Amino acid sequence: MTNHTKPTLLISNVLPARPGDEAYNNICMRLWDRLLQAALPTWNVIREYAQEDGAEGAALRAQAADAIIIMGGEDVHPLNYGGSQGYKREGRHWYRADQGQLALVDYAARTGTPLLGICRGMQIINTAFGGTLEQHIDGADGTHTNPTILSDHRFIRHSVRVETDSHLERALTPVLTGSELVISSAHHQRVARLAEGLxxxxxxxxxxxxxxxxxxxxxxxxxxxxxDPAADISQLHALLGHLDARRAPRLERASTTLVA
Incomplete structure (x- = not known):
């Protein structure tokens, strides 16, 4: 039974499991378990599978949510940002999942529902707003991703500088050292052209x-x-707390949805 005293968090994944890819499934499950560990004390959680739901289904599920997280996964299909296939390290794409998660960003922007995108999720955000992606970072191995991560589950650790007066800085204030933060990285793509509005x-x-x-x-x-299970969970708690702080009353968001 749903506990209505808690806000509801929709967590979007590409698929429940990748057929025939146990190694990928294992690391996804570790990340999912860590996110649940941080979220469940204060949130009701709805799990959403974008490849199964597509755009319409994902947006319908979002109507029950007070906040949304889009987790990591495979590369966004280049068709979504005007790119071409055949690039270095290109893997399998899940185009229907892309459409579902793009719809979640659109829904969040229209209704004011707080949304956090993680890794692929951030790239989905930039794509949804009209930006583009650099399809492969030269020298990504050892700087932004560990080529053996599927077997050893080790993320690359490096620092980031958080911009002053950003919402992210306000979210992460409890865990920042000055403006710096040590993070867990695993990506071979990055934002190329930042979308307007971001x-x-x-x-x-x-x-x-x-x-x-x-x-x-x-x-x-x-x-x-x-x-990342090896990261300090307080960073994840801070981001979840920020989603909670920015959410609007459900009735207010429902009215916005009807007007849209």
């Missing part, structure tokens, strides 16, 4: 955009993995 809220030492946020809506994306 601003950068964190950079890596090499200039990689590590976090973005909407200027007008309660939407934040981080390129890293705060749900």
């Amino acid at each position: 601003q950068v809220s964190a950079y890596a030492p090499d200039g990689t955009i590590e976090a973005i946020e909407s200027i007008d809506a309660p939407i934040i994306g981080v390129q890293w993995h705060p749900e």
